[in-house]
Amino acid sequence: MKFTNLEKNYGSLTSILVLLAGLTLALTSFNAYILAMGVFISLVYSVINYKKQMLPVIKFSAWIIFGFVLSQAFFYWGFYSGQKTDIIFWVIKPNINPIIDFLTEDKGIAVTYQGILWGLVSSAKLIITLYLAFAFSKGLNPKAVLNFLKKAHISPIIALGTAMTFRLLPEMLEMAKTVYSVSKVRKPKNFNKLKMPYTLLKALIYSSVKKAYVTSIALETKGLSDFAFECENAGRFEIKVSDILVFGALICLVFLNFFIF
Numbered sequence: 001m002k003f004t005n006l007e008k009n010y011g012s013l014t015s016i017l018v019l020l021a022g023l024t025l026a027l028t029s030f031n032a033y034i035l036a037m038g039v040f041i042s043l044v045y046s047v048i049n050y051k052k053q054m055l056p057v058i059k060f061s062a063w064i065i066f067g068f069v070l071s072q073a074f075f076y077w078g079f080y081s082g083q084k085t086d087i088i089f090w091v092i093k094p095n096i097n098p099i100i101d102f103l104t105e106d107k108g109i110a111v112t113y114q115g116i117l118w119g120l121v122s123s124a125k126l127i128i129t130l131y132l133a134f135a136f137s138k139g140l141n142p143k144a145v146l147n148f149l150k151k152a153h154i155s156p157i158i159a160l161g162t163a164m165t166f167r168l169l170p171e172m173l174e175m176a177k178t179v180y181s182v183s184k185v186r187k188p189k190n191f192n193k194l195k196m197p198y199t200l201l202k203a204l205i206y207s208s209v210k211k212a213y214v215t216s217i218a219l220e221t222k223g224l225s226d227f228a229f230e231c232e233n234a235g236r237f238e239i240k241v242s243d244i245l246v247f248g249a250l251i252c253l254v255f256l257n258f259f260i261f
Helices: 014-028 032-074 098-104 113-139 142-151 156-165 168-186 193-222 224-230 241-259
Strands: 087-092 109-112
Touching: 014 032, 014 113, 014 241, 032 109, 032 113, 032 241, 087 113, 109 113, 168 193
Parallel strands: none
Antiparallel strands: 087 109
16 A cells, blocks of 8 residues: 555654754743743644644643642752742741651741742743644654655664654554543443543553554564655655744744843
8 A cells, every 4th residue: 555645744844943942942941931932832833733633732731830830839949958948838837747857857848939930940841842842743744754764874674763753742642532532431330530540541551552563563564665665755844934933933032041031
């Protein structure tokens, strides 16, 4: 069976630049306002390109923010290392509980302004990376990647593994969505929402292993060389104006972070 170009995915060379700019911003910036603008740009960029497909990622990012802020608000490293912090309120004051005093080195547990801010900053860094990585992996045609690596004289096995890796995140999200929908429809006996994450992870691992097994059989039956040959004209790298604009905006934030703030 020949591959066709019926997919909406594009092989955008400029999407790589967007991802690199986002990673640079996430790694170098510690300014909450700059990172908030980066999150907004990344969100708009991803939603415009993938719309409803971004909904599970957005929901997941909300849990990321909640987890980071909650953990850092109560257990901010700066508070326990002796840095100056602004305490909002005490959860457990020092010299009340000997076990807490031992674990916290007689500092107690307090919610601090710097802890909440650091939780927001840390989660923003991860969310920028998550949004742009999803958009990159979702938009990049793996057959175009395979073609590019083949022309670069990369080993066919390494090239195939690299091309399939780019599709790992969106494939896992689609699989998780399917497993979750099926589990809600079937509603097995003793169904407990508290056990839902475990059930979902178990089914996801089983589905992933099964799909990998089927893929390996297909490649072995078809032949890796024939598969690579059919991918030669499967996609071309394109230059998208929207990617250039987003890349420029992210680079501007990087420069603002260094030269203004």
